[in-house]
Amino acid sequence: MTWSRADLERVAERVRGSVLWDEPMSRHSSLRVGGPADLFLEPADQDDLKAAVEALLEGGIPSMVVGGGYNLLVRDGGIRGCVISLKRLDTMDQMPGARLDVGAGVTNQALTRFAAENCLGGIEFLCGIPGSFGGALTMNAGANGSETFLRVESLTTMRGGEVLVRKGTEAEYGYRYLKLEPGEIVLGARLRLEPEERRLIEARMQEYIAKRGGQRVGFPNAGSFFKNPPGENAWRLIDQAGLRGKTVGGAQVSEVHTNFLVNRGDARAADFLTLAAFIKLRVKEESGVELEEEVRIVGEG
């Protein structure tokens, strides 16, 4: 480590937004595990974010962005350096031609409500996916046969303090994947939507929410832990390997949905990592398929 606490303090001094020291990441992950981040920043706006990013670069300090933490497993040793939350970059602006400019800090729920209220269809599939719009873009979140990038006209990011805009068609994305350069932060996107009657959009939202009944697993989780392999369902492979209810420490394969790993109350990140490694091994032995984590694993062991 070539930087010190004093370097971090110099970063914190440059930021107008909120500053937290040794912030437990279990508060920012839906799995409710994870050690502390040395410095946790919530910049007040885009200029404040730029100041933070530049100060971090000057100090050679590593950083990462967290959204809602619904797809995040933070190791027990926590995160060295800085974690940035874009919660306050939460603007939504309606533009001509059924377009919507949405900041990374907007929640999917606020976005889908706003779009429906303004008779803009096409993004309502996000209504049942927890998290921030920045997280939805970074993960190319999807459900009900749709995915976020199908609606992205342009993507705005920041790298080294510089704002970059690329067309949605120029972005490299795939199943739960968006290619970003190291240190690139998603600021938001312009969506191209369809004018549609509000009641029709809301009817679909209700249908999508109702379909999620089977995901009410009763314990903290991060949704699907593994990606579905091509032509397969990860939950089925895990079930066939006999792992429903398999427990390591406080982490368990949900009894309700076998691709959901749940925190029974006192789990540590290490329990989830051991359980995930065991699942991968057994599924490989049983079906020959290599599962890949959908959940992003970060931090130190």
Ligand SMILES: Cc1cc2nc3c(=O)[nH]c(=O)nc-3n(C[C@H](O)[C@H](O)[C@H](O)COP(=O)(O)OP(=O)(O)OC[C@H]3O[C@@H](n4cnc5c(N)ncnc54)[C@H](O)[C@@H]3O)c2cc1C
């Ligand atoms: C009950 C439940 C159901 C779910 N159902 C679905 C589903 O149907 N479909 C689906 O796709 N997902 C689903 N998920 C997973 C999760 O909701 C999505 O992946 C969501 O998009 C994550 O958003 P987030 O803001 O929580 O991101 P986080 O978990 O905070 O971050 C995810 C990753 O993106 C990075 N990141 C976040 N924001 C930015 C940014 N602005 N710039 C750069 N990097 C960033 C983080 O560093 C991390 O690597 C579900 C989760 C739960 C708990």
